[in-house]
Amino acid sequence: MARTKRKVNPLRPQPTAAPQAKEFQTAAYIRLSIEDSGKPGSDTIEGQRNLILAYIERQSDLRLVEVYCDNGHTGTNFNRPDFERMMEDVRRGKIDCIVVKDLSRFGRNYHETSNYLLRIFPFLGVRFVAVNDNFDTETAVETEYGLVMPLKNIINDTYSRDISRKISSAIETKERRGEFIGVYAPYGYSKSEGDRHKLVPNPETAPIIREIFALRLQGLGYTGIARLLNGRGVPSPGAYLYQCGLSKQEKYRDTIWAAWNIKEILRDEVYLGHLFQGKRTNVAYKQVRKERNAPADEWRVFRNAHEPLIDEETFAAAQRISAENRRVYEESLGKADDLKTPSLFRGLVFCGDCSKALVRRHVYNRRQDGRIYYYNYLCVTSVKKAGACTPKNLKETKLVEVVEATIHCHLEAVAELERRSLQVWDEKTVARRMSIERQMAEEERRLSRNMTLLEGLYAQLVDGVIERDEYLSMKEHYQAEYLKAKGRYDALNREAQDLLRCGPANPMFEACRPFYQVESLTEDLIQALITKITVYDGSRLDIQLVYQDEFLRVASFLEGVSGA
Structure with missing residues (x-):
């Protein structure tokens, strides 16, 4: 059968001089499942970096923009901080090429990896290169690697499943033999x-463990022991790991002793020489939440596994003190219920010096003239370690007084602003709103047309209607036109939202309206209108309102339209 006449496409490029080769804005992506400890080898962060950067340097059409690195993140899902940051840069147009060492470094989940390579990246116009796999999406369609790539993804995915099962089985076997398999030894041991699977007393920290138990037997509470250790400058468990170089995580650098540290140590039977492992366990491969607290009957217990730091009598005495304190506390519950008041400022009050949340503490006394019960807000940093922060001791009655005056003034101002908004809204904005709606409808039609043309290009390439170079040229054109229309539509939409927010439907008006007639503070009122309360020395307060910026914006808009 004679070949039919080819369709004429109005966007078919006319013969011109050879176009200049495109330069790709390139991201180098690096991933390692276990945090890199600096050990030599090819599959390290530094090894991957050197390989990828050398490859990019050899390619004349690649220009390195940034290196993205997920150190210590699994490849079985894509919930990784630097990967998400890289994809955000892709969506902003900063990146249009990604280079990795091999496909397994990009991801080991077959379905998600294939979705990125076969759907997401082509739609976003992103080139993808896996150096060691000789895979490049620019040439994959024309070589056998376009067929090999899905198979390699399946192999990577299967490998992760298999290795996960083998590792879990090996760990359980070691635990049942009494071998310690934790990353870090418990505080007091090395x-x-x-x-490396056996614990021995640490000459630097073992005396601290013995002192903690001795102080407990002397009657000190958890907070009192923590405060004493912090005052002497004794490194906390996290700070000790960082100082010794066992952990490189910056979050441990300046950690101090807390009451929960002391509580955990005092009830941990590891100091009797016993191992209790498997308390937290992986549920299964590729679960969203991989860990769970295992019930006690699933723990792997091995007694007399190492040298104890505490004798049985001392440990039992410490448990009796904790049990007695808990009993006294539980008996005291309810004695002053008639005097208690709800916490109105939950999660809102912070220290102006250390930025930590202030804690609400009650004071209850019995006196001859009756009972008193009131609340103070204290800086927990200064409580834990003297001198670590300036003490804060703010009475809740003072806080209520200042916040009440601030909120009432704010509500009066918002009510007046809403009244002014109603006077000018319809008269000044209706014409502009209608113009914006017409322009948005036109941009929507352009978006729909370019998307339809873009989706039909591949079918024309397969049917032989257009050649590959024509396909690439027209695809680039339609994508550019789509992005232009999308930019114009988004700008119009933002303007429409700005107009809407300056009218009666403004979220500030809707949030404040139910409270215009409220005379006393309630938790709902405070949580709706206040975002943060910062306390400085001398009980000086800085109250941040949820809608303080919105108030200024609407007031400025109304002044503008009133003068127009």
Whole structure:
């Protein structure tokens, strides 16, 4: 059969001089499942970086924009901080090419990896290169690697499943033999140089453990012990790991002792020489939440596994003190219920010096003239360690007084602003709103047309209607036109939203309206209108309102339209 006449496409490029080769704005993406400890080898962060950067340098059409690195993140899902940051840069147009060492570094989940390579990246116009796999989406369609790539993804995915099962089985076997398999030894112990699965007393921290138990037997509480250790400058468990170089995580650098540290140590039977492992366990491969607290009957217990730091009598005495304190506390519950008041400022009050949340503490006394019960807000940093922060001791009655005056003034101002908005809204804005709606409808039609043309290009390429170079040229054109229309539509939409927000439907008006007639503070009122309360020395307060910026914006808009 004779070939039919080819369709004429109005966008078919006319013969011109050879176009200049495109320069790709390139991201180098690096991933390692276990946090890089600096050990030598090819599959390290530094090894991947060197390989990728050398490859990019050899390619004349690649220009390195940024290196993205997820150190210590699994490849079985894409919930990784630097990967998400890279994809955000892709969506903003900063990146249009991604280079990785191999497909397994990009991801080991077959379905998600294939979705990125076969759907998401082509739609966004992103080139993808896996150096060691010789895979490049610019040439994959024309070589056998376009067929090999899905198979390699399946292999990577299967490998992760298999290795996960084998590792779990091996760990459980070691735990049942009494071998310690934790990343870090418990505070007070070190891993033996001769056998890394055996714990031995740490000469630096073991005396601290013994002192903690001795102080407990003397009657000190958890907070009192923590405060004493912090005052002497004794490194907390996290700070000790950082100082010794066992952990490189900056969050541990300046951690101090807290009451929960002391509580955990005092009830941990590891200091009796016993191992209790498997308390937290992986549920299954690729679960969204991978860990769970295992019930006690699933723990792997091995007694007399190492040298104890505390004798049975001392440990039992510490448990009796904790049990007695808990009993006294539970008996005291309810004695002053008739005097208690709800917390109105939950999660809103912070220290102006250390930025930590202030804690609400009650004071209850019995006196000859009756009972008194009131609340103070204290800086927990200064409570834990003297001198670590300036003490804050703000009475809740003072806080209520200042916040009440601030909110009432704010509500009066918002009510007046809403009244002014109603006077000018319809008269001044209706014409502009109708113009914006017409322009948005036109841009929507352009978006729909370009998307339809873009989606039909591939079918024309497969049917032989257009050649590959024509396909690429027209695809680039339609994508550019689509993005232009999308930019104009988004700008118009933002303007429409700005107009809407300056009218009666403004969220500030809707949030404040139910409280115009409220005379006393309630938790709902405070949580709706206040975002943060910062306390400085001398009980000086800085109250941040949820809608303070919105108030200024609407007031400025109304002044503008009133003068127009």
